[in-house]
Amino acid sequence: MRMKSYFAPSVQDAMELARQEMGPEALLVNSRKAPPEAKGLGEYEVVFAVLPEEPAAPTAEAGPAAADPVMGELARLRNQVQDMVNALNAHASHWAVPAPEFAPIFARLVENDFTIDMTRKILMQAHARLNPNPGSRPGRKAAFDAESVENAVRAEIESLLEVDASLAELDEKKRVVALVGLAGCGKTTTLVKLAVRYGLACSRPVQLISADTKRISAVDQLRTYAAIIGAGFEAVETTRSLQQVIEANREKGLILIDTPGYAAADMEEASELARFLASQSSIEVHLVAPASMRAADLSRMVDRFGIFSPSRLIFTQMDEASAFGGVVSESVRSGKPVSFLTTGQQIPDDIEPATTGRLLEDLFRSSAEAALSAA
Ligand SMILES: Nc1nc2c(ncn2[C@@H]2O[C@H](COP(=O)(O)OP(=O)(O)OP(=O)(O)O)[C@@H](O)[C@H]2O)c(=O)[nH]1
Ligand SMILES: [Mg+2]
Structure with a gap:
């Protein structure tokens, strides 16, 4: 000036x-x-x-240092401010909800362990369900009540969530089921529940196989259960003998294979059994996980157990979990149907076929409780 x-x-x-x-x-x-x-x-x-004329933005060739140093500094600051504005805009659209009425449910799902990206996608689709006319502008006054927003979000999650508890209707080819998962996640207990509920109760001869010969106690545990429920039992040390026992029991109505628990550090050790189970199209592999696991840990675990090619997920300890976002969001993310849910230590009672209704009810109840306690 x-x-x-x-x-x-x-x-x-x-x-x-x-x-x-x-x-x-x-x-x-x-x-x-x-x-x-x-x-x-x-x-x-x-x-x-x-007032001075707008100084030309410093060109790459001239550089700010070549111009009046104060003007150069001004231009540099202006660029910085512009960068900040751009970053804020990018961030804002990342967080954006499709309409203001979706903000509370966005927070509820994210607090319930849904990733931000997945929540955004679900809310966008739910919004499209409620508002099939895409011409309406964002920022107009509230048009959806909380109940219709929640119903649309439920409907959207329901459409993404798959369940398949068809073990009870095993066909000729799919009579062999293996359970895999982390140590202590509930594989053996669940296996015995399945043996009783979906084998013996349906008058199917059941064969239990323990491939968990690392621990004597694991073999004894399953042998004892087999004796109590009147099922056949065999323990195998190698994948070769596993294959032989499966072949020898082909006429059985249901063959259930128990496996050792594998932690992240044991995956190398798991690879031979994993390759075998993954290569047999007649074996249906279910990955067992505690319902209370956090979504991020669950995703990593599901990815790690990918070497077994599990086709379904079983969630155990539903009775112990207080939030179900991990269960639902991991099922959606992995695209793997949920087969069974276990709800306690009682054998054989505490198991049920998974339904989207039950999973959504748990999810929305727990997220409502979380929202209340946060308020
Ligand atoms: N509360 C509750 N406890 C469960 C449930 N399912 C299993 N358990 C308990 O979890 C513990 C571990 O169960 P197991 O079936 O031995 O687990 P696992 O995966 O076979 O364990 P490893 O063979 O050591 O890898 C036992 O005390 C079970 O009674 C469930 O749905 N709810
Ligand atoms: Mg076990």
Whole structure:
């Protein structure tokens, strides 16, 4: 900004002078009676200013240092501010909900262990269900009540969530089921529940096989259960003998294979059994996981157990879990149907076929409780 003082007998005269010299854009910034020592120059001092023209943005060749350093610094700051605005905009759209009424349910799902990306996708689709007319502008006044928002979100999750508890209707080819998973996740207990509920109770001869010969106690545990429920039992040490026992029992109505628990560090050790189970199209592999696992841990675990090619998920300890976002979001993410849910330690009672109704009910109940306790 360029400024200059003019002394003249009147303000009017000073303005004319300034406009002649500084041009028609000159702005009057201040005027006052001239101080005594300047009275000889004129009765009034009037200050005018002209704004500088927009400095050209420093070019790559010239660089800010080549221009006036203050202007260069200004240009650099302006670029920084623009970068911040861009980043904020990108962030805002990342968090954006399709309509303001979706904000509470967005928070509920994210607090319930849904990833932000998945929540956004679900809410966008739920919004499309409620508002099939895409012309309506965001930012208009609330049009959806909380109940219809929740119902649309439920319907959307229901459409993404798959369940398949068809073990009870085993066909000729799929009579062999193996359970795999982390140590202590409930494989053996669940296997025995399945043997009773979906084998013996349906008058099917059942063969239990323990491939968990690492621990004597594991073999004994399953042998004891087999004796109690009146099922056949065999323990195998190698994949070769596993194959032989399966072949020898082909006529059985249901063959259930128990496997050792594998932690992240044991996956190398698991690879031979994993390759075998994954390669047999007649074996249906179910991955067992505790319902209370956090979504991120669950995803990593499901990915790690990918070497077994599990086709379904079983969630155990539903009775112990207080949040079910991990269960639902991992089922959606992995695209694997949920087969069974176990709800306690009682054999054979505490197991049920998975239904989307039950999973959604648990999810929305737990997220409502979380929202209440946060309030
Ligand atoms: N509360 C509850 N406990 C369960 C459930 N399912 C299994 N358990 C308990 O979890 C513990 C471990 O169960 P197991 O069936 O031995 O687990 P596992 O995966 O075979 O364990 P490893 O063979 O050591 O890998 C036992 O005390 C079970 O009674 C369930 O649905 N709810
Ligand atoms: Mg076990």
